[in-house]
Amino acid sequence: MDRGPMTDSAFQTAVHTTRFLAADAVEQAASGHPGTPMALAGIAVDLFSRYLRYVPEEPLWPNRDRFVLSCGHASMLLYSVLHLAGFSLSLDDIKAFRQWGSKTPGHPELGHTPGVEMTTGPLGQGIATAVGMALASKMAGARVNTAGATIIDYRVFAIASDGDLMEGISGEASSIAGHLGLDNLVVIYDDNRITIDGETSITFTEDVGKRYEAYGWFVQRVDGHDPEAVRAALDRAVAEPARPSFIIARTHIAIGAPTKQDKSSAHGAPLGRAEIDGAKRAVGFPLEPFHVPEDAYVPFRNWTEQNRTRLAAWKGAVAALKGDRLTTWTDLSQRRIPADLFGQLVATAPTKSDATRSLGAEVEQKVAVLVPSVVAGSADLDASCKTAIKGANDVGPTHFAGRNLHYGIREHAMGAIMNGLALSGFFIPIGSTFLMFADYVRPAVRLAALMEQQAIYVFTHDSFFVGEDGPTHQPIEHLWALRLIPNLDVVRPADGLECAVAWTHAMTRRAGPTALILSRQKLAAIPRPAGFDPQTILNGAYVVADTTDPTLVLIASGSEVEPALGAKPLLEAKGHRVRVVSVPCWDAFARLPPTEQEAVLGVGARRVSIEAGTTAGWRGIVGTNGIVIGLDRFGASAPAERLAVEFGFTAERVAERIQAAL
């Protein structure tokens, strides 16, 4: 490693300052996690003053190394080091730890704090997302680097806790990282043997190192409080040419606290002033809270100077790009989308009757041609979800120029790796599985929504119409359970044209994820009135079949638009006047002004919702005198046609149920 002229004394001062800023901030906030920042201060200072390539005044430099604090509860570790490293994070910001509107929330949150690369807190997400970030570096590099110019080759360093490694998602993602040989990923495992409920020995006695060797990682074991040992391990990790690295750093939580070192009590509550003062006295540190000796900044300053040189060289390399390489770089770094994407997709929208998983796949192929940033993967359901990009290569060990990813049967890791791909700034990830397994990936979806990342989930096999596979594979509550997540848009198109608009929706929605909900079974193409403007579909709900002065408004999504249209003449034969509204995206529609909503849903007429899923969410939409046609029980194993009759979703049964409810 290229090292600045740093004295051990300055390093030690930086470490102690980091430890005590963390302890003081937790004390002042009267809440937080002091023990882990104290234990990891040495490693964090080393990372930020010897390894991580960053320039604090340009925190979004595309080729910066990424740091992920997977154990987000140790946020004060990160804030302390970011402050010392020169990021725009003042001592006053640190004093406002965990306060309303501060740059220093309880867990690191993307967008609040320069230098924070992702939101962490839910354990396991950080390390799994770091895998995605490292993969994105490889994939972007494979596209833009040449023998003469390296544009993207950033590394990812992550610190993970016992909790991160107990969570299944970390195992899923680590298996993928080992398979892919992501040698640009270094995970430091904070092996402190303490969790909230006591010593890890009460439940976590596996051989973690051996497990990571089994995944194909390069595993080292060090004393986390021996800087020379830590640096030697980091040097070897950075130099490792073929495998991700896993450094098991044995540490002591709240190291130096007179009575709370190695105790659970140091994990999630303030230490108390006596403990902090005792720890400060033991190393001759001033007792005054939030004291920062000038020396503490020194190691970072020298290192940053070197990185500024790196950044300048990098800018030169980027400026020298031309021709195809420049286009590739611009496409990737801006995640460029054609301005007339809507027009292009609608013009070529499939018109045939087919499953929306097939129609959507047809549109997706067009999207993939138009948007190089798009990469697609599946949790072993490409054959069913049809999301693989045609004509593109697979991404695999040593070959990262492809666009198709194989996540295996690991939905949760897929979601987190998609977040990492999105956070890289280069890719728009598509990931597919059955809607049922949205439950498996849900925590990562929520994090994408919270971080405002563009990720696109293709959830197919979206209802009991799955048929024979039965209730374990028939989503019931999933549509509304997804619609409830803030900043996630759920789009359930009903035919080829709606699929084209759905893809436009997902692609142009840059600050949040979109879930496309697609059918396994064939659906009839929707007849639309002459002169129909496809733009209206973007509103989220629109009239597909109307009548004068309707008495009934049937509101359906996806596969239920067809029986709604089929029920219309049956109900009209009974003397009703029926409008049919298709609702591909309730989230979008709910953002419209009430008057625009009423223009579509009607005011005087009785509203009927028709969707093959739970009804609780629809009851508010149809209103007090409305009718809900849905399914509030688990599904069953039988051919879909039989289930449609039994569960009341044929046109005839829908009409009957409405008649009965009137």
Place this chain on the structure above:
Amino acid sequence: MDRGPMTDSAFQTAVHTTRFLAADAVEQAASGHPGTPMALAGIAVDLFSRYLRYVPEEPLWPNRDRFVLSCGHASMLLYSVLHLAGFSLSLDDIKAFRQWGSKTPGHPELGHTPGVEMTTGPLGQGIATAVGMALASKMAGARVNTAGATIIDYRVFAIASDGDLMEGISGEASSIAGHLGLDNLVVIYDDNRITIDGETSITFTEDVGKRYEAYGWFVQRVDGHDPEAVRAALDRAVAEPARPSFIIARTHIAIGAPTKQDKSSAHGAPLGRAEIDGAKRAVGFPLEPFHVPEDAYVPFRNWTEQNRTRLAAWKGAVAALKGDRLTTWTDLSQRRIPADLFGQLVATAPTKSDATRSLGAEVEQKVAVLVPSVVAGSADLDASCKTAIKGANDVGPTHFAGRNLHYGIREHAMGAIMNGLALSGFFIPIGSTFLMFADYVRPAVRLAALMEQQAIYVFTHDSFFVGEDGPTHQPIEHLWALRLIPNLDVVRPADGLECAVAWTHAMTRRAGPTALILSRQKLAAIPRPAGFDPQTILNGAYVVADTTDPTLVLIASGSEVEPALGAKPLLEAKGHRVRVVSVPCWDAFARLPPTEQEAVLGVGARRVSIEAGTTAGWRGIVGTNGIVIGLDRFGASAPAERLAVEFGFTAERVAERIQAAL
């Protein structure tokens, strides 16, 4: 092993019959998974004719060995063998594979088919639940066995697929099983190197055996098509005295199919008649579909005869139980609950103002004293969720008589292991974590609901009132997302009395899981009118403060009952007449007849819902002219009191928001 006089020829016939029954049933259903049953037929026949202790006419014998087909899509493997083994499953049942109302749904479903021990299909759940079943055997045995009489010592055999082992949940649970040294658990890994999207080598190249060694398992590798090798491995596994066993059986999917052996195409679609006929011809099996040679039943008959002897001996041992042992056995085997549980809990309900996590914990201690079947565990949040049973021991390696479980930071495995504990028939499992992490455990919760198992989740830290930890730890959409799951009851009590009723609700609800949603922060005890009957709380919603002829009905749950009561005088000062309704359990209330609901919620008055979470579910309840006070955005990091003001949940802000909306 104790073996009957079985000829190799009869074994071979049974294996072929199993293979072809599966292939024929999938062919006739025109859907299903033929390849894996064909590959695993030999192992399954061996298990059911040499290892598993069961008696088909008493499928619920409490000490039967359990078999779990974790790869539930291979259901025809199980159905074929269950038929041959003499369970109440006819050839006609098998011919009705995947049809409406049949005993042979697409995936094995608990309650549909004698001999099916759990519902499988969502990958990873089976193996993780098998860990819970094996643990339950150890825990029940530790309570009821004596040196002279073994009442419970059943073993659990599971077959798992690549997909099961890629899913993170299996890693979590396997780590726990290794830690606990569950030597009564044998998992056979069907290493066929094929998944839906192709060869496992495209994404699953880790050393699975080494990983299981790292978890502390006894790992063996065999040719899955060599019966002698399989039996030798099973013998060693059964004899292993300290570790769970993992047998890696190398198999060939669709073995014997002329062109589809070892192909992805054999995984999830009918083979086609030509392939089946080719496979039958190759071994001289009659081509006629669903043909069962009489010989195929022979190996199972002999084995069952031995097991009948075992069962008779077991019944003798149970009949000989007396005194404390008999009481213990009766309590466990019936999961006995006092008839007057409600009265006892309500009589001692805590009356002080406190966090419902603390009040609930107080009630839970009483429950634990009254109900020996209750066991409690936490995903490393005992210190926060307070669910550990006081005075009880921890369950750990070699000591299984305790009642407290440490799941570690593995929520998903916790949920599945709870399912296994419940499925044992002996335990009522309580499991705790923060409500936020309900997302991590969700697929297992759904399975508990689908299987109608009594499991009790204690989800604390139930809203933005968590405060400083910020949006990653503040549930927003979770309450309604849980309420949407069929057959899951969600109970969010508001004070000590409601906690007592909530625990009654959870304990007396035998055919489904219950989620108790509890606050981190202190809540004021609710004043109730003299003569208030606590039974009314069981209705799920009831009037806590009334007025004559109300104009406004405030409907609140949990921590929002307090600001609702606080808003009442403020609104009354503005001329409104205000009723306040507490809704601890909407699920229960929604099951009441509409007239009873209207008696509580009012008909003429305007309804206002007040809950610190998403509003979509409430809109239908308050109706077209109703008002929803909720939170449809992510939370923020700040002290809870500040957030209450910012998000509008103090009594004053609630009153203001209602005034503004009127």
